[in-house]
Amino acid sequence: MGAWSGAGAGGGGGAGVATSANFTNNSTVIGGAGGDGANTSRGQNSGGGGGGAGVYVVGNSTLVTITNNGTITGGAGGLNSAWPVYYGATGGAGEGGAAGSIRTGGSQGTSSQGGAGIIGANIAVINNGTITGGIGGTGGLNAGVQNDAVTFQSGTNSLTLTTKSVISGVVSANGNDDTLTLQNTLSKIDGGQSDGANISATQYKGFEHLVVNGGRWTVGGSAIVSGETTLNGGALVVTGPAALGVQAITAQGGAIEASGDQVLNQSFVLKNNPYGASTSGLVVQGADNLVLSGVLSDVGRLTKNGSGTLTLTADNTYTGGTVFAGGVVSVDKEVRLGGGDLTFNGGTLQVMGTSWTSTNRAVSLQAGGGTFDIEDAANNFAVTQGVAGAGGLTKSGSGTLTLSGANSYTGATTVSAGTLVVANDNTGGGTTTVDVGAGLQIGTGGVSGSLAGDIVNNGTLVVDRSNAFDLANVISGTGSLTKNGAGTLTLSGVNSYTGGTTVSAGILTLTGDNTGGGTTTVDAGAVLQIGTGGTSGNLAGDIANNGALVVNRSDALNLANAISGAGSLMKSGAGTLTLSGANSYTGATTVSAGTLTQGAAGGFSTASSRYDVDTDGTLDLGGFDTMLAALYNAGTINMNVGAAGSTLMVNGDYVGHDGTIVFNTVLGDDNSKTDKLMVGGDTAGNTNVQVVNRDGLGAQTVKGIEIITVGGQSNGVFSLVSDYRTKDGRKAVVGGAYAYTLHQGPARGANDGNWYLISQLEDIKPDNPATRRVSDTPDAPDTPAPRYSANVPVYEGYVQTMQALNKPSTLQERVGKRYMTGENGDGRTSGGMVDAHGIWARIQGAHDRLEPTTLTGMKQEINTFILQAGVDGQFYEDENGKLIAGITGQYGTARSNIVARDGDGRISTNAWSLGATATWIGNDGFYVDTQGQVTWFESDLNSDTADVGLASGRKATGYALSVETGKRIALNGNWALTPQAQLIWSSINADDFEDVWQANISVARGNSFAARFGLAASYDSSWQGSDGRVVNTSVYGITNLYQEFLGGTRVNISGVDFSTDNDRTWAGIGAGGTYAWAGGKYLIFGQGTINTSLDHFADSYAIKGDVGFKVKW
Incomplete structure (x- = not known):
C-alpha cells in the first residue's frame, strides 16, 4: 500500500505584542494561535503550528519593564491532524476517494506548542493582573500542554508579583541573577499582608533571589531560589524549611510565619529597612510555633507578633533590640536575644532554665504591656535597669523576677505565677494584682523597693526593707502580707485583704484601717504597731503575738480581736484602747500613756506575766x-x-x-x-x-x-x-x-x-490655830466619835448668817425718837412731836460672836452691814394720836467666819429686803409699832479647811414680823422713862442644793420667835435756834432682856440632821440720841448696843451700831 504524504505543518502564530521598549498592559493581550495540522495521502498526520507569545520582547539592549494590570495570554497551539491512520491490509486496502476517506494504519503527529505569556531577555515583569501560558494544540501526541507563563531567556530578569497577581503556568528563569519579588500592591513597600498565591519551586524555576516587599505568601517544598532571600515587608508563611534554601536571609522589616510547628536552620541578617518603613529587621508572626536555630545578626531588630512561640537557640548578634508584640519568645541565654533594648507591646519573654539570671537592658512596656515568664523555680531573674512605658507588666512562670531598677511604667502589674520582687522604686502608679499561688515582694532587705499603685493581693505579699517605708497603697484581696526586714513598714491605706498578716522582723505600723480580717502573726523580736498617735490605724482579725504589740492612738479604739502568744502588749498615745476579745497572751502588758480599758470579761489576759x-x-x-x-x-x-x-x-x-x-x-x-x-x-x-x-x-x-x-x-x-x-x-x-x-x-x-x-475620830491632839476668827478651838472628845466632813460646820452656820440680816429693828433704831419737848417744854404738845411725814435712811453695822450648841462644836463670827431707807406718811389722826405708815427697802451683807473641830469656813451673804411699817403714836405717850419684811438671800459657802468653794449663789427667802409697844412716861420737862416690849418672828426658806462633794443640803428648820423687854431713860431738851426755829435733842440709855422661844435652826446633810442652838436668854445695854433742827425738819439719830448671852456670859455676844437721817416733807 502507498503511504500519506505530509503536505506541511500548520503555520506559527504571531506575537500579541512585540516590543523592545517598556510596556504597560491595562487590557488583554493574546498571542497568535498556531495553524492546524493536516493528513497526508499516505496516512501520516502533520502537526499544527505553535502559538505566538502574548508579549514578545525582542531587539532590546537595555532592561525593559513589562507592567501588567490586565491579562496577557500566550497564543494557543494549532490543532494536530489527529485522525486515525491505518496501514496494511485489515480486510482490504484502503484508497482515497473523492469524499476523503480515512485510512487506518498511519501514524499520529506531534501536538503543537502554545505560546508563552511573556518571553524575552533582560526584562522586568510586574504583574498585578493575570499572565497565562498558551495551551498546546490537541489531537496529537502531548496534546494540550501549557507553555510557560513567563520565560526569561537570558540576561538579568525579575518578576514582581502582587497579591492580586495570577500566574497560570510555569515561570522559567535562566538562573543568572534573576529575582522573584513578592509584594502587596504596586507600591514598593507597604507592609501589607493580604494573602497572595502559594509560591513553590515547581512553578517558579531558576530564580536566584527572592525579595518580599509585602503581602502574605506561602512557600514550601524545595528551595525557591538558589541565592539569598530578602524580607523588606509582608510575610512568608513557611510550610517547610527547605523552601527558603540554605543561604542567609536578609530581613529588613519582613515577617516569617510558620504554618505548623517549624524549625528553620537558616541564618538571618537583620537590617534597617532602607525604604523607611515602620518596621525593620525580622518579624516573626503567626499562631504556630517556630524555632530559629540560625544566627540572627546585624543592626536590625527582632519583632515577635502573633500568639505562637518563637524559640531562639543560636548565639545571636543582632543589635537592634527585641520587640515582644505577641506570643512568646523563649530563650535560655541572654545571647539568644542579641543586643539592644527589650520592648513589650503584648508579648512574652520566656526564660528557660537557670543559665540566664539577669539583664541590664532597657525595658519598655508599651500600651499592650508585656510578660516575663521565668519558667524555672530556681531562677531568680533580675532586670537591673528601670522598666519604663505606659503599659503593664505580667510576671508568669514559677521562677522569680526581680526588678532592681528605678521603674516608671504606669500600667498595671500582674503576678500570675512565681514571685515578682520590686527591689527599687516603681513610681508609675498602676494597680498590682497578685494571683492565687503567686507572690509579690517589695524590697530585698535594703532601703529601696516600692509601688505607687494599689495592690489586689490574692497570693502572698512580702515587704522586706531595712529602713522606714510608708506603703500608702490600698491592699485588697484574699492574700496575705508578710513583713520582713529590720525596717519599719507603715500601712497607711484603708486595706481589706483577708489572708492574714505576718510580722517576721522589724516593725509593722498600721495607720490605716484593715477591715479584711485574717490572723496577724507577730514573730519573736518583731513589732506590730497600731497607729502613730493620731486617730487612725486598726485591724480586724485575731493577733498571734510572739513579739511586741503596740497601740498608739489619740482617740478611742475598740480592739475586739483575740490576742494570743508569748508576746507583750504596750498601750501608748493619749487615746483609749478597749480590749474586748478573749485574750490569752503571756507577755507583759505596759500602759505607757492613755487608757487601757477592759471592754469585756477576760479582756485583760490573766496569763500576762x-x-x-x-x-x-x-x-x-x-x-x-x-x-x-x-x-x-x-x-x-x-x-x-x-x-x-x-x-x-x-x-x-x-x-x-x-x-x-x-x-x-x-x-x-x-x-x-x-x-x-x-x-x-x-x-x-x-x-x-x-x-x-x-x-x-x-x-x-x-x-x-x-x-x-x-x-x-x-x-x-x-x-x-x-x-x-x-x-x-x-x-x-x-x-x-x-x-x-x-x-x-x-x-x-x-x-x-x-x-x-x-x-x-482617833486620838486627836487639839489644834490651837489662833486664827483671825476666834481665839480657840473646841477640844476633841476623849472617845472615838464620828468624823464629820469639813462642810458640816459651815452648813451649821448657814441659817445663822442669814438670820443676822432678817431681824427687824426697834422703832427707835429705825427712825430715832418720835417724841420731842415742845416749845413750852411740856413734852406733850403737838409742837413737841416729830412730824409724821418724812423720808429717812440709816446704816447699821454689827459684829456677832456665837457659840451655839452643835455636833461639831462650831463657833461663828458674823459681821453685818445694813443700809435701810423708808418713807413715812400720816394716814390718820384724831384727838388721841396719829397713825403713821411707811414702806422700807433694805440691802445687807453678812460675812460669817466659822471655826469648828471638823473644819473652818466662811459664808458670804447678800440680802435685798422690802418692808412695810405702821405706827400708832398716842398723844399720851403710848405707841404701837408693827413691821413686816421679806428678804431675798444669795450666799456663797466656802471651806477654809478644804480650801474649796462648797456652793455659790445659793438662794433663800426670809420673812420677818415685829410688834413693839411702849409708853413714854414723863418724869419732868426733860426726863422720861419708856418701858417697852417687842415680839419678833422670822423665818428662812432656803432652796435645797448639792455641794461640791455631792452632799445634799436642805434647811429643815429656820424659824425664830423671840421677845425683847426694855426700859429706856431719856433726857430731852429744846431751844430756839439762830433761825428762829426750834432745835430738839434727846439722849437716852436703854437696857434689854431677850428670850428665844424656839429650838434653834437645823440643816439636813445627806439625811443627817445638824441643829444649831444658840443660847436663848440674852441681855444688853445701849445708848443713843436724836438731834432735830429747823423746827424738826431735819433729824439725825443713832444708837449703840452690846448684848451677851446670860447662859454663857460673854462667850456669845453681839455689838451693834446704828446711825440715821430724816427729812420732814
Missing part, C-alpha cells in the same frame, strides 16, 4: 472582776466607772511607784459596797488611793470599809487622795456629812495588814 502602768497611763478594769498575775503601778488604775463593787485580784505581787488606784465606794458603814484590791502576794512601794463616792450618804464606821486585802507581806504604803486634809492632819474624803480617812488595820481589832476607810 505582769501589768506595768506608767506615769501617764491608766488601766481601766471596765467594771469587771479581774485577775492579774502581777501589777506595777506608776499611773492610774480605775476599778469601775459609775458604779461600785468590782474586784481586782493580783495573784502575785503589787508594787506601787507613786501610782493611783481609783476605788468606787458607796460611802456608808462597814458593809458599804465598794471596789476592792486583793493582793495574793506582797505589796511594796507607795500608792495613792482615790475614792469616788457613788451616792453614799455617809455613816459612822466601826471597823471601817475594807478596800485592800494583802495575802503576803503588807509593806506597801497606801495614801488617800483626799478631798482635803483634816485639822488633825488626816487626808479625808467626803461622804455626805462624814469624812473618811484611810488606815492600815481596822478601827477596832488587831492590825491585819489590810486597808480600811474609817469615818470616826
Whole structure:
C-alpha cells in the first residue's frame, strides 16, 4: 500500500505584542494561535503550528519593564491532524476517494506548542493582573500542554508579583541573577499582608533571589531560589524549611510565619529597612510555633507578633533590640536575644532554665504591656535597669523576677505565677494584682523597693526593707502580707485583704484601717504597731503575738480581736484602747500613756506575766472582776466607772511607784459596797488611793470599809487622795456629812495588814490655830466619835448668817425718837412731836460672836452691814394720836467666819429686803409699832479647811414680823422713862442644793420667835435756834432682856440632821440720841448696843451700831 504524504505543518502564530521598549498592559493581550495540522495521502498526520507569545520582547539592549494590570495570554497551539491512520491490509486496502476517506494504519503527529505569556531577555515583569501560558494544540501526541507563563531567556530578569497577581503556568528563569519579588500592591513597600498565591519551586524555576516587599505568601517544598532571600515587608508563611534554601536571609522589616510547628536552620541578617518603613529587621508572626536555630545578626531588630512561640537557640548578634508584640519568645541565654533594648507591646519573654539570671537592658512596656515568664523555680531573674512605658507588666512562670531598677511604667502589674520582687522604686502608679499561688515582694532587705499603685493581693505579699517605708497603697484581696526586714513598714491605706498578716522582723505600723480580717502573726523580736498617735490605724482579725504589740492612738479604739502568744502588749498615745476579745497572751502588758480599758470579761489576759502602768497611763478594769498575775503601778488604775463593787485580784505581787488606784465606794458603814484590791502576794512601794463616792450618804464606821486585802507581806504604803486634809492632819474624803480617812488595820481589832476607810475620830491632839476668827478651838472628845466632813460646820452656820440680816429693828433704831419737848417744854404738845411725814435712811453695822450648841462644836463670827431707807406718811389722826405708815427697802451683807473641830469656813451673804411699817403714836405717850419684811438671800459657802468653794449663789427667802409697844412716861420737862416690849418672828426658806462633794443640803428648820423687854431713860431738851426755829435733842440709855422661844435652826446633810442652838436668854445695854433742827425738819439719830448671852456670859455676844437721817416733807 502507498503511504500519506505530509503536505506541511500548520503555520506559527504571531506575537500579541512585540516590543523592545517598556510596556504597560491595562487590557488583554493574546498571542497568535498556531495553524492546524493536516493528513497526508499516505496516512501520516502533520502537526499544527505553535502559538505566538502574548508579549514578545525582542531587539532590546537595555532592561525593559513589562507592567501588567490586565491579562496577557500566550497564543494557543494549532490543532494536530489527529485522525486515525491505518496501514496494511485489515480486510482490504484502503484508497482515497473523492469524499476523503480515512485510512487506518498511519501514524499520529506531534501536538503543537502554545505560546508563552511573556518571553524575552533582560526584562522586568510586574504583574498585578493575570499572565497565562498558551495551551498546546490537541489531537496529537502531548496534546494540550501549557507553555510557560513567563520565560526569561537570558540576561538579568525579575518578576514582581502582587497579591492580586495570577500566574497560570510555569515561570522559567535562566538562573543568572534573576529575582522573584513578592509584594502587596504596586507600591514598593507597604507592609501589607493580604494573602497572595502559594509560591513553590515547581512553578517558579531558576530564580536566584527572592525579595518580599509585602503581602502574605506561602512557600514550601524545595528551595525557591538558589541565592539569598530578602524580607523588606509582608510575610512568608513557611510550610517547610527547605523552601527558603540554605543561604542567609536578609530581613529588613519582613515577617516569617510558620504554618505548623517549624524549625528553620537558616541564618538571618537583620537590617534597617532602607525604604523607611515602620518596621525593620525580622518579624516573626503567626499562631504556630517556630524555632530559629540560625544566627540572627546585624543592626536590625527582632519583632515577635502573633500568639505562637518563637524559640531562639543560636548565639545571636543582632543589635537592634527585641520587640515582644505577641506570643512568646523563649530563650535560655541572654545571647539568644542579641543586643539592644527589650520592648513589650503584648508579648512574652520566656526564660528557660537557670543559665540566664539577669539583664541590664532597657525595658519598655508599651500600651499592650508585656510578660516575663521565668519558667524555672530556681531562677531568680533580675532586670537591673528601670522598666519604663505606659503599659503593664505580667510576671508568669514559677521562677522569680526581680526588678532592681528605678521603674516608671504606669500600667498595671500582674503576678500570675512565681514571685515578682520590686527591689527599687516603681513610681508609675498602676494597680498590682497578685494571683492565687503567686507572690509579690517589695524590697530585698535594703532601703529601696516600692509601688505607687494599689495592690489586689490574692497570693502572698512580702515587704522586706531595712529602713522606714510608708506603703500608702490600698491592699485588697484574699492574700496575705508578710513583713520582713529590720525596717519599719507603715500601712497607711484603708486595706481589706483577708489572708492574714505576718510580722517576721522589724516593725509593722498600721495607720490605716484593715477591715479584711485574717490572723496577724507577730514573730519573736518583731513589732506590730497600731497607729502613730493620731486617730487612725486598726485591724480586724485575731493577733498571734510572739513579739511586741503596740497601740498608739489619740482617740478611742475598740480592739475586739483575740490576742494570743508569748508576746507583750504596750498601750501608748493619749487615746483609749478597749480590749474586748478573749485574750490569752503571756507577755507583759505596759500602759505607757492613755487608757487601757477592759471592754469585756477576760479582756485583760490573766496569763500576762505582769501589768506595768506608767506615769501617764491608766488601766481601766471596765467594771469587771479581774485577775492579774502581777501589777506595777506608776499611773492610774480605775476599778469601775459609775458604779461600785468590782474586784481586782493580783495573784502575785503589787508594787506601787507613786501610782493611783481609783476605788468606787458607796460611802456608808462597814458593809458599804465598794471596789476592792486583793493582793495574793506582797505589796511594796507607795500608792495613792482615790475614792469616788457613788451616792453614799455617809455613816459612822466601826471597823471601817475594807478596800485592800494583802495575802503576803503588807509593806506597801497606801495614801488617800483626799478631798482635803483634816485639822488633825488626816487626808479625808467626803461622804455626805462624814469624812473618811484611810488606815492600815481596822478601827477596832488587831492590825491585819489590810486597808480600811474609817469615818470616826482617833486620838486627836487639839489644834490651837489662833486664827483671825476666834481665839480657840473646841477640844476633841476623849472617845472615838464620828468624823464629820469639813462642810458640816459651815452648813451649821448657814441659817445663822442669814438670820443676822432678817431681824427687824426697834422703832427707835429705825427712825430715832418720835417724841420731842415742845416749845413750852411740856413734852406733850403737838409742837413737841416729830412730824409724821418724812423720808429717812440709816446704816447699821454689827459684829456677832456665837457659840451655839452643835455636833461639831462650831463657833461663828458674823459681821453685818445694813443700809435701810423708808418713807413715812400720816394716814390718820384724831384727838388721841396719829397713825403713821411707811414702806422700807433694805440691802445687807453678812460675812460669817466659822471655826469648828471638823473644819473652818466662811459664808458670804447678800440680802435685798422690802418692808412695810405702821405706827400708832398716842398723844399720851403710848405707841404701837408693827413691821413686816421679806428678804431675798444669795450666799456663797466656802471651806477654809478644804480650801474649796462648797456652793455659790445659793438662794433663800426670809420673812420677818415685829410688834413693839411702849409708853413714854414723863418724869419732868426733860426726863422720861419708856418701858417697852417687842415680839419678833422670822423665818428662812432656803432652796435645797448639792455641794461640791455631792452632799445634799436642805434647811429643815429656820424659824425664830423671840421677845425683847426694855426700859429706856431719856433726857430731852429744846431751844430756839439762830433761825428762829426750834432745835430738839434727846439722849437716852436703854437696857434689854431677850428670850428665844424656839429650838434653834437645823440643816439636813445627806439625811443627817445638824441643829444649831444658840443660847436663848440674852441681855444688853445701849445708848443713843436724836438731834432735830429747823423746827424738826431735819433729824439725825443713832444708837449703840452690846448684848451677851446670860447662859454663857460673854462667850456669845453681839455689838451693834446704828446711825440715821430724816427729812420732814
